[in-house]
Amino acid sequence: MKFFYNFPEVSFIDQSVITIGMFDGVHLGHAKVLNECVKIAEKKRISSIVISFSNHPSSYFNPNLESKNSLLSPDREKIQWIESIGIDYLFMIPFDHYIAHLPAENFIEDILLAKFGISDLVLGYDNRFGFQRKGSVDFVNAHYSEQIHAYSIDVAKLDGEIISSSIIKEYLDQGNMTKTNSMLGRNYSLQGKIVHGNHQGRQLGFPTANIELENSDKLIPGFGVYISYLKVDGTSIFGVTNIGIRPTVTQDTHTSIETHLLDFQEDIYGKEVELFILDKIRDEKKFNSLPELIAQISADVQYAKSQLTKIHIAS
Template sequence: MEIVTEATAVSLPACVATIGCFDGVHKGHQFLIEQVYTIAKAEGLASCLITFSRHPRQVLDTDYRPRLLTCLSQKIERFEHTPIDYCVLLPFTKELSMLSAREFMEILHRVYHVQTLFVGYDHHFGHGQDEGFQQYCEYGKELGMRVMHSKALIEDGVSVSSTLIRSCLLEGDIHRANAYLGYNYYLNGRVVDGRKLGRTIGFPTANIQPLCEEKLLPAAGVYAVYVYIGKECYSGMLNIGSCPTVNTDERPASIEVHILNFTGDLYQKLVKVEFLDYIRPEVKFDSVEALTEQLQRDKVTVKKLLNQRG
């Protein structure tokens, strides 16, 4: 897959394209991408995804902080798993937001050489949000661009969407979130200095700072995870929360992972964490001893779950 910017758009061949934020690049997006690829192959054209280098709402509202399933680098990484030929990174600006749907479609056709445009079943673009698929088809005929309506992916009686997956993650329902994503939810981070309290009770942890501040964290609690350090994969037990048993002061949620069967210094190293199972919510225990006993039980549970996965 080749990345295309406004400066390199002249090299983009005639294509079949679709446009969107594609947050999560989940199974619903993958279903749409397959439709784009199939039509492009049948028509002898290139296949193309058009997305934004920054969330559009952040440009229109500087106070808005999205809770992303995938930051831009992760999104592109997920695109690499698809058969798509090109990815256009469109710079979203206030000027672009003021364009009508027809003006925007004209840019797609003239600058990015879109011959066939797939419109998501619930997608709207252009300054006039009251316009819809019928108007897009009319504009397409005027511009010489074919406009097609994509089909939605329905699973468990619901349409797979980024909003649905966020809801699952915030409820700690990792199994459903991963099922709708089509892969394990993950975050990339750097190991930073922590309070080092875990090592005093036999559970040393790596304190992880996400590389993307806007990355959505799942619900507070304990999780079974895979931890990737370079090319090596380890089993881990991760906690999201404030660690109330040992922390008396209020502080933002931390991400701490106890890596099974690992010894060594991880400070400042980059790691990737995949969420596999939700074990339990975060609890304030009456004593550090009670916390330690629970962590021992959690460790047994995590080992059993991850061993079942092979």
Template sequence: MQTVVFHNGRVYDGSGEHEIAFQVEPSAVTVGSYDGVHAGHRRIISHLLDAAETHGLRSVVVTFDPHPRQVIGTGGAGDIELLTLPAEKQKLLAGLGVDCLFIVRFDEAFSRHSSEWFITHVLEEVVGARRIVIGYDHGFGRDRKGSGRTLRRFAERDGFAVDVVDEVRLNGEHFSSTRIRSLLREGRVAEANVFLGAPYMMSGRVVRGQGIGRDLGFPTVNIELAGAKKLLPKQGVYIAEAEIDGRRFRAMMNFGTRPTVSSASLPVIEAHLLGYSGSLYGCSMVLYLLDRLRDERRFASLDELRRQLEKDKKSVELFSK
């Protein structure tokens, strides 16, 4: 999947550092923040891919970084925690088979452009939109005044097609990033994953810890997250899968302050990988949360903690997705 960045009328490579000659070609396009790339988003993207294949078009997802609510948030700038960091979003969309991810660098100046300007000068002239796929409730442009009706008006004038994907519900409930955030904050990760359509992802770099897990017989890797705006689930012990260089290992992950062995005031993320041995310091890792086992708590002794870790490990081994 090609990834490019659009800023101040210019197109850059995926890092946003070097200007490139972006190939404008007939494209099926969808637009949105796509935070979480949840099951509702996936239905729109599936429609996009089908439309691209049917009409011989390139499939393009146009999204924004930072998230618009981090720039013009209703509760003040920066009032949103992200379900997917930019690199995570790229990984998920590439896995779905999207040809091109077109990232618009979103700032206050860009937010002042009208929906009409965005359709003409970005979607048509820069990307090459010939078919635009949006969700039934999508709004874009200044004050989110752009809609399916706006697109259809331009479509009649400029000759592109518009597909509006109907709402999908799960047990009568709307798919929304807001609902998923709420479930994760409550520790209800298995339910959140149903709405996401995939396990919740946390990614970062392996850093050095205190080595206490190794002394207990459960060596762990400590993860430094890739972005400060990432939404963190409720503290506790989780069943997870760890991905390293394309290989996956079942893991038990702890997110918390480790009250039995540490007086840390800030929570840390650490994971014990089943079936892995070796050093991972400095490596990139993705953790996929599958379910939550229990709350974190203080144990009376290290032996009591070790016995609980044995029980947790058994639960992780027996867990079936």
């Protein structure tokens, strides 16, 4: 797959199947749309194109919105997952004044037709484009049916609930990894580097690997203790991860992500890793004493070990 951060100056390709959207998380609902694009493109032997955005549209309409820890899949991850589905070209354009105020007619005529030679448009069930969200499957079929075949993909559901990025974010904030991972179709992960912490975990008898996130826009699960596994140098190691502010041992309000790796003693400081969050054990809480905290950590570790035979490692 080839990807770009701007539209081409001139005509790019002769014929294509196109979908448009933010695709944050590239979840199972998004996969239905993207797979349909690939299917049509392969059948017609033409190119499949995704037009997405390098910033969330909400950040344009609300400049004061805090973008930190707001995305299920920052750029690098989104590119990775869209490519894995088989899309030929991905355009990650800035959602700016030009795009926000571009009429649907101009979007279709000046970009989709003139630059990409669109023959088919595939959109999610609730997706729109163009100024005031005028562009839709019905709009395209009513005004451009001689040039473009537009399709709407039915909603994807899990246990009767619509799969959407906003719903997944709510579950992630609750620490409900069963719902989060099921709707994504993969285990949610955090990418970053192992850095030195204050070594308090080691002093308590449970040394931890502290992760500094690669991208500050990445959404972090809600505070709590989780069963997890860490991928480093191609090896997967189970662990118990605490996400939070460690209220028993510090007054710091900085959110930390630290993992006690089970039966693993190697030095991995400075390593690039990926941490997969599998299941929540409990909420983070402040304990009355260090012995009480140590006893609880020990119980968390024993519980995690008891669950390992039930867990399948899959990214």
